[in-house]
Amino acid sequence: MNVKHTRKPPAGTGASGTKMKFSDIIADPAVRERWEKVRKYFFLRESTYDMTNRCNIRCDGCYYYEGDKQFASENGNPDDWRALMKIEKERGITYVVLAGAEPSLVPELCRVCYEEIPLGSIASNGFKRIPESVGYKIHISVWGNDETSLRVRSAKNLLLRQIENYRGDPRAVWVYTFTRDNIGEIHEVMDILSKNDCRATFNVFSAPVGYTGGLRHTAESLARTRAAMMEVLSRYPDHVLFSPYNVVAHTHAQGLHDLYTCSYPRMNPSTDIGLGRSFRQYRTDLTWDRSAACCVPDTDCADCRHYAAGSAVVTARLYRHGTDPEAFKAWLDYVDTYLAVWVMDYQKGENLLNRMTPPPGFDL
């Protein structure tokens, strides 16, 4: 992995370089209210699961079909999945992410997971509707307008199909992945999604290890992505689940690991506490490998700006944001956004900070 040495901000120093007592920061009623709202969810402990090695479309840059995991045999036995979920529950896992390759192809396994661990989400291309009996959040991937989807995913009328399947469904969040090539298409896509009262959040294409295709971001495309995100965020406040700090964290010239020190086992040798202790990424044969374990395995860690990674990695850095009032508001907005995207029935509040602020120890 080509990862640069990570610069950790000086202890106790916030985004603006000032240091303030945490009790003084949360004395602000709006901050206190948001803090009390989000901290109720500190019990969430996630792991992720590849459900099947099949998919009904094939996308350029898909993380699942990189590395060894795609060759794992498929265990489709609901009893085995139920047994695994029971073990996971005993291990303290309270939140599951069902991903690779396409979980909608195995709805009975998704249902078993939901029956055992009722908090979670499913990453889906949205082509096939997942039954309502599976009460997880459903993250529907969008990689541009329909013309682009046809080109990079060989999927015709994908957005229309997704909307037909999930319009009005409180489980659904559309996840628009900004690649180097589709930045300007967000306006067209958001126009369609908002007219159909669908909510979206943003992801940033993070190249798999060894990826040589044309979707990998450059400094210039990240800057354009940042501008597009900010514009769409202000134009569609009721339909975009994001905050200015999300924009900063995911479009910074430095990736998430450099900014926040990734806490997933793949990059974190410590098994003392947190993700390094509890997180596992299971393959379709129900095995897992600590050295490969993160939310999007086979991503090039140096290029990782993945929304799923940020949800854990930025959130875990409460300490670095907890001594500066602006940094802490930004962090609260980030966590409020992540919970609205990932947890059923959680309602996002208004962002506390409407401008971009830098990550602690870094510039914008």
Added chain:
Amino acid sequence: MADKKIVIRVAEILIDELKLEDVTPQTFEPEVDLIDELGIDSMDLTTVVLVLQDEYGITIDEDDYPKLKNVKLIAEYIEEKLKDK
């Protein structure tokens, strides 16, 4: 041997911040493992760390979290930090 006043205060903060039930600062077992036995995770611990920093005017480095395994060790850690002030 950790200072009893600090031990009691740390226990009080843990009980308040993590809303622990059926325990008082006086009955809190100082050597109970916070992670293995109480199920405290990194976000809970960070919350407690931020409050302890305020209370004692010290800085607790993120790298030191693994040392803070129980109330007794936290109290001893605080004492060391206070000596260095």
